[in-house]
Amino acid sequence: MxxxxxxxxxxxxxxxxxxxxxxxxFFGGYPISPSSEIAEQLSALLPRHEGKFIQMxxxxxxxxxxxxAALAGAKSMTATSGPGFSLKQENLGxxxxxxxxxxxxxxxxxxxxxxxxxxxxxxxxxQARWGTHGDHPIIVxxxxxxxxxxxxxxxxFNLAERFRNPVVLLLDEINGHMREKIxxxxxxxxxxxxRPKPPVDKNWERPYERNEEGVPLIPxxxxxxxxxxxxxxxxxxxxxxxxxxxxxxxxxxxxxKIEDNRPLILKNEAYMVDDAESLxxxxxxxxxxxxxxxxxxxxxxxxxxxxxxxxxxPTPEEDILRAAAxxxxxxVPEMNLGQYVLVLRRILGRDIPIIxxxxxxxxxxTPDQIIAAVQGx
Amino acid sequence: MVERYEIRLSGAGGQxxxxxxxxxxxxxxxFDDFYAxxxxxxxxxxxxxxxxxxxxxxxxxxxxxxxxxxxxxxALNQQSYDKYAGDTKKNGLVIIEADSVKPPASTDFRLVxxxxxxxxxxxxxxxxxxxxxxxxxxxxxxxxxNYESLEKAVLRRVPKGTEDINTRALKLGxxxxxxxxEE
Numbered sequence: 360m361x362x363x364x365x366x367x368x369x370x371x372x373x374x375x376x377x378x379x380x381x382x383x384x385f386f387g388g389y390p391i392s393p394s395s396e397i398a399e400q401l402s403a404l405l406p407r408h409e410g411k412f413i414q415m416x417x418x419x420x421x422x423x424x425x426x427x428a429a430l431a432g433a434k435s436m437t438a439t440s441g442p443g444f445s446l447k448q449e450n451l452g453x454x455x456x457x458x459x460x461x462x463x464x465x466x467x468x469x470x471x472x473x474x475x476x477x478x479x480x481x482x483x484x485x486q487a488r489w490g491t492h493g494d495h496p497i498i499v500x501x502x503x504x505x506x507x508x509x510x511x512x513x514x515x516f517n518l519a520e521r522f523r524n525p526v527v528l529l530l531d532e533i534n535g536h537m538r539e540k541i542x543x544x545x546x547x548x549x550x551x552x553x554r555p556k557p558p559v560d561k562n563w564e565r566p567y568e569r570n571e572e573g574v575p576l577i578p579x580x581x582x583x584x585x586x587x588x589x590x591x592x593x594x595x596x597x598x599x600x601x602x603x604x605x606x607x608x609x610x611x612x613x614x615x616k617i618e619d620n621r622p623l624i625l626k627n628e629a630y631m632v633d634d635a636e637s638l639x640x641x642x643x644x645x646x647x648x649x650x651x652x653x654x655x656x657x658x659x660x661x662x663x664x665x666x667x668x669x670x671x672x673p674t675p676e677e678d679i680l681r682a683a684a685x686x687x688x689x690x691v692p693e694m695n696l697g698q699y700v701l702v703l704r705r706i707l708g709r710d711i712p713i714i715x716x717x718x719x720x721x722x723x724x725t726p727d728q729i730i731a732a733v734q735g736x
Numbered sequence: 737m738v739e740r741y742e743i744r745l746s747g748a749g750g751q752x753x754x755x756x757x758x759x760x761x762x763x764x765x766x767f768d769d770f771y772a773x774x775x776x777x778x779x780x781x782x783x784x785x786x787x788x789x790x791x792x793x794x795x796x797x798x799x800x801x802x803x804x805x806x807x808x809x810x811a812l813n814q815q816s817y818d819k820y821a822g823d824t825k826k827n828g829l830v831i832i833e834a835d836s837v838k839p840p841a842s843t844d845f846r847l848v849x850x851x852x853x854x855x856x857x858x859x860x861x862x863x864x865x866x867x868x869x870x871x872x873x874x875x876x877x878x879x880x881x882n883y884e885s886l887e888k889a890v891l892r893r894v895p896k897g898t899e900d901i902n903t904r905a906l907k908l909g910x911x912x913x914x915x916x917x918e919e
Binding site: 365367392476477478533536537538539540644647648650651654723725726727 | 758761762765766771772773774775776777778779780799800801802804
């Protein structure tokens with residue numbers, strides 16, 4: 360380790376440090392537990408990195424500010440928790456439709472509604488995918504360790520920029536508040552992506568024309584081109600249209616931009632999976648309980664593995680199928696009443712028994728609970 | 737040092753237990769080069785209510801970050817003792833605030849009772865250093881981190897201008913634990 364870059368920090372602080380190293384230069388937010396440390400950190404860090412921090416009047420305004428800053432060229436983000444994430448959904452849809460790159464962090468807490476502000480949960484997983492209305496493209500990633508939160512924070516900005524799409528970074532009260540030792544990257548060695556530029560600087564009239572990755576070549580506001588941004592169905596010029604062909608092409612292009620680039624987006628970890636008879640599939644902080652359970656069971660001679668999707672959406676279907684092939688049992692622990700398991704059941708069908716371990720009482724799922732499920736107790 | 741050592745610090749909100757957990761784990765992870773993870777659990781109140789900080793230290797990477805069967809419990813009030821003492825590992829160590837927790841007749845863990853709040857009031861003149869005295873006691877009784885590492889971590893985390901009373905409180909805790917061992 361390079362001791363100069365070693366820190367002992369919370370997941371939320373690591374998220375803020377990752378954002379700065381990714382070149383984030385705008386944060387618009389409204390504080391909410393358990394995400395507030397991200398705003399707190401960035402309110403101090405951004406002014407020192409030629410960035411802007413704005414606390415808005417509420418979460419809706421914050422998401423609007425994030426979109427505006429992103430359209431003007433900023434690497435833009437916000438951070439919130441469940442109740443605030445609900446409020447952001449309308450503008451999040453606008454960002455998906457208008458293809459505005461931005462990062463939305465949701466440090467999940469108990470719900471529904473105000474729920475339990477200081478307790479952990481993973482209950483916003485499907486909301487992260489489907490919270491805003493309409494068929495829309497989105498990338499959702501759920502890191503596990505504090506070190507990984509730092510790296511995923513950088514990667515979230517890179518994915519947002521490269522594909523001009525909102526990226527949701529899902530943390531939870533446990534790994535958001537948990538402190539661990541991390542090593543920051545050497546800034547000179549971080550690979551940074553920037554949104555694709557239009558072919559001319561001025562008078563570019565087709566902002567929604569796409570590059571070979573399917574990403575539109577939208578100029579930044581204030582760089583000389585005049586163009587239109589709307590939540591309405593639109594054509595290459597950005598102006599609304601009722602033309603069925605153009606509208607259908609737009610909807611397909613929005614989804615294809617993410618789905619066709621899945622190999623560039625997906626990230627996951629297979630731990631002792633190959634010879635495993637039972638497989639645990641877990642994400643976020645619950646994957647730590649799962650890993651402990653797998654380690655304990657291995658010591659007892661049971662062949663157990665762990666598959667951990669970091670990118671929850673788009674879904675790593677092929678990787679899940681490969682990891683699950685030939686297994687006798689799948690165990691899916693989640694701090695909700697069964698959300699990502701619905702996705703897994705769709706992919707895996709009925710051939711392999713799937714056992715759920717669910718908990719929403721504010722305490723984490725323990726390794727013992729997972730061990731019991733694997734042992735059929 | 738063992739593969740996994742679990743510590744639970746419990747008491748009321750406002751007693752500085754989360755900060756104590758941060759300092760202890762930072763001493764272990766940064767200055768003693770072990771693996772360490774710190775987590776916390778607290779209610780929505782700024783002061784009062786139940787507060788708990790947990791630290792897991794070990795020679796191996798730590799997967800599950802919470803304490804399930806603590807090797808060490810610090811209980812600064814009766815409520816937290818009643819709630820958590822039963823989870824303690826057999827032959828583990830429980831440190832209680834002597835004037836706040838009624839000691840049980842018999843236990844299957846090692847019980848250490850020290851009047852931490854009284855020490856803070858009388859020797860330092862500030863009850864706010866209860867967390868630092870507790871850290872000094874924990875260090876002396878467990879040797880889980882080096883004293884010098886703990887002191888460095890304290891200086892890194894406490895507000896400017898309070899370095900002196902906090903390091904004095906740390907030392908006071910160490911002395912109190914030494915006296916307790918001799919008794």
